[in-house]
């Protein structure tokens with residue numbers, strides 16, 4: 158991969174406004190590979206996103222910010238229309254935005270359950286609906302969903318808590334990605350999942366289980382967000398031209414034991 162791997166392509170990464178998150182690392186790696194990047198996140202992350210855009214432009218990379226709540230169909234339509242007004246259509250969509258809120262299933266409010274499903278599962282569904290028509294017309298594109306090893310293994314429970322909604326959302330995301338990949342395999346649109354293990358980000362820090370997750374990871378450490386971003390770059394690039402409906406696990410061996 159080099160600075161022209163994604164040259165001439167436009168990539169939007171959801172949930173990429175917060176510095177230190179996986180999304181911000183993906184934006185940096187895609188921009189360094191030559192993509193025009195769109196940082197999409199909630200309005201309160203605008204300042205952080207704009208400072209990322211400034212930093213990227215100092216390296217000569219092209220980056221812009223769009224306000225986007227991934228759970229809002231109206232937001233998706235507005236963002237796609239705004240980009241189209243500037244002559245931009247997406248070649249790469251990275252569905253990265255995700256939330257978690259551990260709670261014992263019997264105590265979890267319906268609102269909380271629906272909020273997690275809306276961001277982690279409905280968000281990618283709406284994103285795919287928004288970008289597929291133009292990707293099909295233009296003969297292809299790459300959609301990458303940030304799943305999780307939580308799609309297939311249950312992370313060690315904290316007494317009284319569980320991540321049931323998170324696990325369910327990430328498992329559902331895997332089948333959403335596979336189904337859309339198969340439906341559009343002949344349109345040149347590839348859809349894949351990157352499934353991280355434990356990554357050192359604000360989300361993981363909030364969970365307070367970093368040391369335990371590190372101990373349970375065969376490689377004995379957490380991932381750096383850039384290690385997830387590099388897997389995304391591979392799937393976004395032509396080097397992955399025959400890869401669709403697949404999951405690339407990036408977990409230091411966590412899910413194998």
Ligand code: NAP
Pocket residue numbers: 171172173174175177178179180197198199202225226227228252253254255256276303304305306352353354355356357358359360361
């Ligand atoms: P993060 O630092 O919390 O970043 C997630 C981003 O998504 C934040 O900027 C967040 O904004 C944003 N977001 C939340 N709701 C949104 C919405 N409705 N619309 C648009 N953006 C929204 O988390 P991360 O650790 O980088 O996680 C990124 C992805 O990797 C997630 O899908 C996560 O499930 C997955 N993942 C993470 C790990 C890990 O160990 N960190 C492991 C496996 C998978 P707010 O800050 O306002 O919430």
